[in-house]
Amino acid sequence: MLYIYIYIYIYIKVLVNSSLSKLGWVCGGAQTVITALMNVVGSDGTLVMPAHSGEWSDPAQWCNPPVPKEWIQTIYDNMPAFDPEISPTRGMGRISELFRTLPSTIRSNHPHVSFSANGREAMYIIENHPLTPQLGMDSPLGKMYTLKAKVLLLGVGYNSCTSFHLSESLIDEMPKERMGAAIFENGDRCWKWFEDYEYDTEDFMLIGKEFENNYNVQKGMVGNAECTLFEMKDGVDFAKSWLIKHRFTVR
Structure with missing residues (x-):
């Protein structure tokens, strides 16, 4: 029998990416x-987790599994609008999915990459999540960066490090793509098209490895x-520099 005790000193604002298994x-x-x-964060702290909902993305881009082409317009016309109260997460894990349902947890209103938060700074972090850029400085990630939050990778690697996407949004060379989602607009359900950055996690593990060689990163079991604990600002700033040097080097 394993009783879980987390003896990590977490400051009052922390973004958690996790895997229960x-x-x-x-x-x-x-x-x-x-x-x-x-309990560790305490009554004055704020706990934040990603609550992303990939099923509300453009069905033309679905690949796991794909849908027949003749279904796509039907999905555009009939997909229910994203609702932060009831729309489930996808691929976030059981911890994040349960966290979003707590009575005291609030969730941002982005149809693709919402975040759930609980605690003193929850409303500030969650409110006014822009449709685009969805992971920029005005998003929950940007607000946590400004608040000097920490990142806890609980049983996951840097390929699940959501905060590195903020680094991508700060780089002018980032390519963009067309996105869409079913949302409520002026009280009515509609399919909304928008443009955002083409976020990519492919090199996040490399970034994390070099980040650990240059910054104070706490590791523990x-x-x-x-598990890995670090200052979000350190991670985002390092990832931005790494991406500019390695992903966006002019050839």
């Missing part, structure tokens, strides 16, 4: 993990999972 068996599962995190 990597921890091993936890008595109480995701509920226990969330309770432990909230929670259950069976290796």
Whole structure:
């Protein structure tokens, strides 16, 4: 039997990316993990998790699995509008999915990359999440960066490090793509097209490895999972410099 205790000194604002399965068996599962995190952050702190909902993206880009071409227009016409109260997450894990349902948790209103937050700074972080750029300085990521939040990778690697996407949004050379989602606009359901950056996690593991060689990154075990804790500003600033040097080098 594994009882989970998290003895990591987390300052009052922390963004958590997590995988429950990597921890091993936890008595109480995701509920226990969330309770432990909230206890450590404390009543004056703020806990934030991604609540992304990939099913509300453009069906023409779906590949796992794809849909028949003849279905696409039907999906545009009939997909229910994103609703932060009930639209489920996808690929975020059981911890993030349960966290978004807590009565005291609030969720941002972005149809693709919403965030859930609980605590003193939750409303400031969550409110007015722009449709585009969805992961820029006016998004929850940018607000956490300004608030000097920490990032906790709980059983996941840097390829799941959502905060590195903020770095991408700060680079002029970032390519853009057309995106779409079903949303409420002026009280009515509609399919909304918009343009945003073509975010990419492919090199995030390389960035994380070099980041650890240059900054104070805390490593530890929670259950069976290796976990990583670092200053969000340090990670974002380093990732931006790395991307400019390696991904966007002029050839």
